[in-house]
Amino acid sequence: MSLNRDEATKRAKADAGNRTGVSEDAIKLISAEDTEFPDAALGAAVSGEMSGMMLTSGWRIILDAGGKTLEYRANPDQIRLYKFKGKNYRI
Amino acid sequence: MNRNNLLAHLALATAIILAAAFIGQVRRWRNEWKPVRVVREVGELELNPVAAKGAEVLVRFKPGTTLDYIKSIVATHHDRFEDEIEAVDGLTAVEDEDGLDADTVVNEYLKVPGVEYAEPNMQITLDDPRSSNSFTYGSGSGGSMVSYPMNLPDDPMFGSQWSLQNTGQNGGKDGADISAVNAWDTTRGSESIVVAVLDSGVDYTHQDLVENMWHRPAEVAEYSDRELGTIDDINGFNAVDNLRDPMDDNGHGTHCAGIIGAEGGNGFGISGVNWHVKIMPLKFMNAFGQGTTKDAIEAINYVIDRKKDGVNVRVISASWGSTSKSKALGDAIKRAGEEGILFVAAAGNSSENSDRRPHYPAGYDLPNVISVAATDRNDQLATFSNYGAKTVHIAAPGRDILSTWLNGTFREASGTSMATPEVSGVAALVLALEPDMTVAKLRERLLTSVDKLPALEGKVSSGGRINASKAVGEN
Numbered sequence: 001m002s003l004n005r006d007e008a009t010k011r012a013k014a015d016a017g018n019r020t021g022v023s024e025d026a027i028k029l030i031s032a033e034d035t036e037f038p039d040a041a042l043g044a045a046v047s048g049e050m051s052g053m054m055l056t057s058g059w060r061i062i063l064d065a066g067g068k069t070l071e072y073r074a075n076p077d078q079i080r081l082y083k084f085k086g087k088n089y090r091i
Numbered sequence: 092m093n094r095n096n097l098l099a100h101l102a103l104a105t106a107i108i109l110a111a112a113f114i115g116q117v118r119r120w121r122n123e124w125k126p127v128r129v130v131r132e133v134g135e136l137e138l139n140p141v142a143a144k145g146a147e148v149l150v151r152f153k154p155g156t157t158l159d160y161i162k163s164i165v166a167t168h169h170d171r172f173e174d175e176i177e178a179v180d181g182l183t184a185v186e187d188e189d190g191l192d193a194d195t196v197v198n199e200y201l202k203v204p205g206v207e208y209a210e211p212n213m214q215i216t217l218d219d220p221r222s223s224n225s226f227t228y229g230s231g232s233g234g235s236m237v238s239y240p241m242n243l244p245d246d247p248m249f250g251s252q253w254s255l256q257n258t259g260q261n262g263g264k265d266g267a268d269i270s271a272v273n274a275w276d277t278t279r280g281s282e283s284i285v286v287a288v289l290d291s292g293v294d295y296t297h298q299d300l301v302e303n304m305w306h307r308p309a310e311v312a313e314y315s316d317r318e319l320g321t322i323d324d325i326n327g328f329n330a331v332d333n334l335r336d337p338m339d340d341n342g343h344g345t346h347c348a349g350i351i352g353a354e355g356g357n358g359f360g361i362s363g364v365n366w367h368v369k370i371m372p373l374k375f376m377n378a379f380g381q382g383t384t385k386d387a388i389e390a391i392n393y394v395i396d397r398k399k400d401g402v403n404v405r406v407i408s409a410s411w412g413s414t415s416k417s418k419a420l421g422d423a424i425k426r427a428g429e430e431g432i433l434f435v436a437a438a439g440n441s442s443e444n445s446d447r448r449p450h451y452p453a454g455y456d457l458p459n460v461i462s463v464a465a466t467d468r469n470d471q472l473a474t475f476s477n478y479g480a481k482t483v484h485i486a487a488p489g490r491d492i493l494s495t496w497l498n499g500t501f502r503e504a505s506g507t508s509m510a511t512p513e514v515s516g517v518a519a520l521v522l523a524l525e526p527d528m529t530v531a532k533l534r535e536r537l538l539t540s541v542d543k544l545p546a547l548e549g550k551v552s553s554g555g556r557i558n559a560s561k562a563v564g565e566n
Contacts, residue, residue: 039439039506043441045413045414046214050411051411051412053412053438053506053511054440055505055506
């Protein structure tokens with residue numbers, strides 16, 4: 001897998017649609033910004049996961065799905081959903 | 092034991108085995124009735140290469156439990172006996188073959204008499220080199236031709252290594268470094284000291300590392316493990332697939348290795364804290380930067396075995412972690428301490444107080460563990476660094492650290508990942524002078540020879556940033 005920001009956003013929208021039941025077309029992109037995450041798990045480790053303690057650059061993708069805000073974190077190799085209903089997910 | 096006692100013991104053992112067999116059968120029935128999961132999230136399979144395997148759990152039986160008994164319990168659960176972790180009495184890795192999730196398997200083993208604990212084998216993830224925030228230097232052979240004072244290495248990129256000598260370059264603070272140059276008056280390291288880098292492997296062919304890589308000595312036999320078989324560990328250990336090659340395909344481990352021991356004074360690239368040392372690669376992360384606690388434990392087990400075989404490995408450098416605690420990993424680290432091995436670990440990058448929210452493995456309260464926070468080029472606690480007056484012990488430079496990378500290159504990176512090998516490197520310098528120093532004394536030396544800094548007061552237990560010069564007895 002080698003994602004760019006657009007592809008990561010597309011996959012994030014698809015995931016958001018599946019999770020919320022909102023049509024993918026109705027999901028709005030609020031922002032997709034370059035940022036630096038605290039570790040290799042993009043600061044969104046799933047339960048039991050450990051990660052390298054090196055700052056890692058990527059994209060913070062904020063979506064609106066029917067009034068619900070979802071934060072995705074991505075880099076060329078992974079996409080994660082941050083604190084959705086209190087939990088992180090690796091997509 | 093009289094006849095009555097013998098009969099009573101036999102009856103108890105039979106009852107335990109029958110109970111375990113019954114539990115295993117119940118699990119099989121339950122599994123047969125479970126609906127098949129057909130929905131998969133986007134990309135899940137690609138991102139989780141271990142998903143195809145059955146759930147893995149680490150089970151510790153009471154010390155002294157026979158291997159035959161353990162195997163019989165595993166068999167009655169219809170699981171696969173993966174590996175015995177010899178260094179920790181009773182610790183076993185098991186793979187489920189019934190399609191159950193790890194928590195279910197753990198709960199089943201917790202019901203078995205004689206099991207001290209059971210826990211899921213946790214995933215560990217590292218960065219992929221392509222996603223790094225840092226930039227890449229060229230091959231490292233270039234650089235402007237300058238003359239170097241006698242105490243300084245002639246490595247052309249040394250001027251960018253503010254952690255070793257901070258002259259105020261790039262807005263830094265003069266002297267906000269680990270005083271490596273003064274330390275090198277006393278020692279520049281020793282090839283008799285082995286530092287294990289527990290990470291994504293090491294590019295042992297990198298021109299600036301190749302002379303300082305550990306290779307299994309001819310007098311030490313190939314690594315042999317009952318379950319893993321015989322492995323030609325000529326270049327180190329690879330727990331990911333149990334192949335002999337611990338070559339780094341991620342970059343993170345190579346970066347950490349260069350901080351500890353990129354060859355100094357060779358007119359090429361950078362200098363490590365040690366000009367001369369032996370780096371033992373322990374690969375437990377795959378190319379995607381993912382690994383498991385089981386593989387980390389197997390690598391530690393390997394180090395302990397090699398120590399017993401006469402390899403002078405005294406330090407394990409661990410630049411990774413999480414807030415999840417594994418008892419099995421803690422037990423393995425404790426055993427390493429009992430073999431005279433210091434375990435240096437990253438405090439974490441969440442800007443959090445680890446006293447309140449512990450980070451592991453740095454957070455294990457063990458006499459051989461040092462937890463390392465990160466400072467910047469102005470001797471301030473790095474904004475990303477975790478801290479903790481009780482549970483984080485020392486700080487070291489960890490922002491914009493230049494070191495070796497894949498394909499013969501060099502790059503800067505930031506994190507407590509980078510601070511950790513600075514401390515591991517200084518530990519190796521001290522051992523070069525005093526090779527028989529105990530772990531307790533070594534840890535005490537490192538923590539009491541710091542430069543106390545206002546920014547670290549109340550943030551780390553020592554109140555300071557590591558100072559190599561003081562640690563080796565220079566002032």
